[in-house]
Amino acid sequence: MPPIVEPKLTDLDFWAQPQSDRDALFASLRTAEEPVFCPRPDGPGFYALTRYEQVTEASRHPEVFSSEPTAVSLVDPPVSISEYAGSMISLDDPRHARLRRIVSRSFTPRMIQKFADDVSALAARIVDDLVERGPCDFVTHVATPMPLQIICALMGIPESAYDDVIEATNAILAVGDPDHVSADGKTREQVLGEKFTILDNLMTDLGRLRRENPADDLVTALLHANVDGEALTEPELRRFFSLLVVAGNETTRNALSHALALFTVNPGQRSLLLADLEKRLPGAVEEVVRYATPVTWMRRTLTRDHALSGHTYRAGDRVILYYNSANRDESVFKDPHTFDITRSPNPHLGFGAPGPHFCLGAHLARREVTVLLRELFRRLPDVHATAEPIRQRASFINGVKTLPCAF
Template sequence: MLPGAGPVGRMSVPNGILVVESDPVVTPGTLEPPEIDITDWAFWARPLSERHEAFRTLRQLPRPAFFAEPDVTYAPKGPGYYALVTHADIVEASRRPQDFCSGAGAINIADMPTDLNEYFGSMINMDDPRHAKIRRIVSRAFSPRMIQRFEDQVQEVAEQVVEEVLAKGSGDFVSDVAARLPLKIICDMMGIPEDSYKTVFDNSNIILAGADPEFVAEDENEIALQLLTAGQTLKDLVEDLGRHRREHPSDDLTSALVNANIDGESLTDQEFGSFFILLVVAGNETTRNAIAHGMNLFTTNPAQRELLLADFEARIGGAVEEIVRYASPVIWMRRTATRDTELNGTELKSGDKLLLYYWSGNRDETVFKDPDVFDITRDPNPHVGFGGPGPHFCLGAHLARREITVMFRELFRRVPNIRATAPPDRLLSNFINGIKHLPYEI
């Protein structure tokens, strides 16, 4: 038995594998053999319906289940983690940063060295006061004038993308549409030249590749090297630009960030480089996946497409929220207990790791009626697709909503019959609910 593991209702955790002891909560035939191990990569290669059924089973437990940590070459194996799968647990942990911190690591299950945590996660892997400092500087850089300028540019880019779709007639929706808009917006925001777009795109793919062989090697040592190389490539790119903008400021976000001084505080080169990695990875990958999921959902739910087209402006806001809820582009984030405490009746010890499974919380039957149904009129829709309440709620949520809205407005205005022609080719990842390829035609 692992430290901290024990009986969980009628569940047991031998060797980190959660075993369902012939409980009627599992629909017969859906989980054979009756085991759930969300740490195992094989679980994330299973059909989507089986994974959702497994998390439905976990949500019905009287307390969070405990799992073994994965074996990784770059960090010692830890004691395990609790999977927070209900909406209530995710929201409660999110709003208590003093009890459940991010600084020990938010995007890795294993305990990474502090400098490596910040290298890839920036302020996602920070707690106050450092988190507040970075967020304050970054938020101030996003001035109303700058936000308005980039919102206007979203429209221009969407129009260009649709022009090319009309010319092609068919292709891969991810590369032709979903990836194009957020990539160009973020690069233009930072002042990155067009000849570097592919560098940003390819390296952000590697950082969020999970275990997908299309992007990373199978050997763990090689994967670790690929991740570090990709991160360093992006960091070098933007730090070179940042040094130039300190001497030659322009009307872009890089200039605003590197020259910002809020109450005597400014970003170091390290902080600026790490924030850029966060921006291009989080702002590019997650928005593009939301757009790709949206196209797939409107193809497989034609009645919802017709409903949207019948009154686009009135319904697009709800449609965007439902896409984010249903797809949950970011599957989880980690928190760590800072002291012995309690979470909705569960006793936790200082140092306990918690994985907040937004992907599961957004299907919680106690919060969402018919959660497996895609319904753009869903109201209320208190999803946690942009994170739970608290200091780590997604800084780019407003821009993401804007990009998704404008992209579908242009598509359905000018190419109303565009649709996916095959099921999506999904990313093999336990962290990002990604779509690699989605064939389409107009």
């Protein structure tokens, strides 16, 4: 049977449309009996996996649905940036398993507890500053400082580099957004290469410093990590650094921004949360992540012919796992378009689907969002957005650029 051809998913104008418009298209694609193919004018097209069962099945079989050569781009990375972009998120086992094993061992219980304490102290300072400042942009003054300062403290990044880190992560993940397009006519590849180079140089400098002066941070731990005689190579260390900085900043920042927007337009859910903050906050965080789905999709490439949902995909075919659509799948979630903090069970795919690539930082992200929302609603229970969020013009990340707030 011929596939359904859906060009909208490659059009950034579609991703700038209201949530309801995007939800309507994905709802229709989930009910389609034929596979959904998305042509691209500048290269190979891809198939869209929009159902929960499709996304989870592909995630469980990395031997068929490969993360190589990239999991995060519709196009294969050019040589100019492939040396930076080849982090473990775009690798398969055994290389992926080796890197993840080494990195996981670096997150020692003592380090985790240290940064758990840091999260609580930072949340208090952020809300202190908000109280003193008054009405402001929530993204800039509340949502951004939390993950930025935690990740930078975790890695030992100096405060003087914060602006460079945020600028780099914005440009890397929001490709196509006019606010992150070079004003001097540079190509997308040139801009990405520059931003990855900034992070690469930062890691090189930190690595040199920590070899001479070890500290209680993750860079020091990674430099000295040794699992069964294996350690990270210099390129692997730089690539993981870029992955952690980019993913750790952007996803948590956007989850926090969406949380305020959602509780503003759903006052009944806000009242429900405030009636028993400690009991309902964990469920509220999970529902924010499901509903917002900060990371919209990941790419996989077929290693061999494989049948899925009645269609045989061929070796070399590209498929996109749409987490945002899977998190709205009516066969799994009752009233999926309703924001419901009491939803249970809530097997969302906001941190990826079960499999070897499930988000390594999910625990830290949950803690950051939980602690800041607790501090925020405990001290400023009426904090709210005063206008609709201005979203990034991007498909990979469900990003929020600005969100004015008051209390």
